[in-house]
Amino acid sequence: MSRSSKKSARSNELPELLSAAEAAEFLNLSPITLSHYRCQGRGPIYRKHGWRIFYAKPDLIDWSNGQRWSSTGDPIR
Numbered sequence: 126m127s128r129s130s131k132k133s134a135r136s137n138e139l140p141e142l143l144s145a146a147e148a149a150e151f152l153n154l155s156p157i158t159l160s161h162y163r164c165q166g167r168g169p170i171y172r173k174h175g176w177r178i179f180y181a182k183p184d185l186i187d188w189s190n191g192q193r194w195s196s197t198g199d200p201i202r
Contacts, residue, residue: 140181142172148180152189 143151148169149159162168163178169188172179193201 140183142179142181143185145171145178145180148185151182151185 145159145163146156148171149156152159152169154162159168163171169180170184172181195201
C-alpha cells in the first residue's frame with residue numbers, strides 16, 4: 126500500500142468514541158450533568174448513531190480546554 130493510500134485510509138477511520146457514561150466519567154461529571162449540557166447546547170460536540178450518543182475523545186478534550194477560568198468572572202479564552 127502506498128503512503129498516500131495509507132494516509133487516506135487513516136483519515137476515514139473514526140476517532141475513539143466514548144458512550145455518554147464513559148464521556149461523563151472522563152470529564153469527571155455526572156451523566157445527568159452531561160445530558161443537561163447536551164440538551165442546553167453548552168456541552169461538548171457529540172454524535173448520534175441511531176438513538177445512541179457518542180463523544181469523540183478529542184472533542185471532549187477541546188471542550189474541557191475551553192472551560193478554563195482564571196477567576197470567577199474572568200474566563201480564559
